[in-house]
Amino acid sequence: MQEREIAPGYAQAEQSEVSSVLRNTYGLLSMTLLFSGVVAYVAQQMAVPYPNIFVVLVGFYGLFFLTTKLRNSGWGLVSTFALTGFMGYTLGPILNMYLSLPNGSDVVASALGMTALVFFGLSAYVLITRKDMSFLSGFLMAGFWVLLGAVLANLFFQISGLQLAISAGFVLFSSAAILFQTSAIIQGGERNYIMATIGLYISIYNLFISLLQLIGVFSSND
Template identity: 30%
Template sequence: MNYSASTAIQDRVSFVRSVYAWLMGGFVVAGVGAISAPFAAALLFPLLGRFFILALILVFYGTFFWANAVSRRKPQNRFAYAAFTFVAGILAGFASIAAATQSGPGIVLAALGMTAADFLVLSLVALVSKKDFGFLGGFITTGLVIALVGSLIGIFLHVELLHLMISAVIVIACSAKILYDTSLMLRNGDTGDAAGFALSLFVSLLNIFLSILRLLGGRRD
């Protein structure tokens, strides 16, 4: 019995390490994507013109669904995850360039630091407390639905305060999602989807970073 319990603990620790290894790898690829953003724009914008951003967003969602669908399949999951994080890095790179141009490069470093601090604190809370944060599921869904509806309304109503409120909701909902995913990672009996957990954490962190960037760079009177 003790041997079985020890083996289960070792398997769980190995699984958690694998998830964070995937996540760190995603950050590295996203960093390469962010650095490549100006080159991608120079190469593709002359071909696509005003449809460049739309095409990039479509590729972003396409690679996300691909990575999610093959998260358990090797080696497809590696290629899909790398493709998604690279495209996500390009989008984050464009957002960072726009924010730095408007408010200075310090705003990007501040957003990165706040995102990293948020992730570190929330991860430690979930890992140390070992509390089940499954009860946050309904709150997360509600927050993301509100953010989605608000974003659709924001397309027609160009109200800066509305966009800032949506960004705040996304930060709160995605922070709760990190608690939820980390708790599930520690409790879920299935340890065969490290790539899927890493993908979910990566998306939450990406949304938090972009939303904090928007909040810090909000229009000033």
């Protein structure tokens, strides 16, 4: 009898914690996306140049590891906004490049709309079905190394058509990551809402940039 009373109580506490992480994650994600968008708009309006690749790498990974280290403290929120603000800053020059095209505003709007559709669609699917997507971990690990190798090859050898393949690969990778990360929250595998927010934010950022590149290429061929 006692075991029967403990089990439902534990399940209820577990579900309460999952709901709390989910609520905090989407709340923080909304704020970071808004903040990042404002920073991107300011950078775009000021026509700032795209930072050196080494500045981008040091800035991103430095702030990412700092956020990971501070994830259990209030300073983790500060570093989260610093990271997403920095990524918004790098987005400004990219937007300017596409907005300078004849149909640039349509390209940006289409990429933004598709990103929102993919994110909300995949998130809703996991939240409604409650399916465990942990089986995607192997695909994500393999995809990471394949994409990293492709990016390095394209950086040094400038292979024709490879950038397009990389963008398509990142769309699939980011979509799978959104499924995996959302599932990890509702299955109780991710208990830290700061890390959950960062994971989803990076997936959304990569998805938007990749769709921007794909739509930009295909629209220019019309």
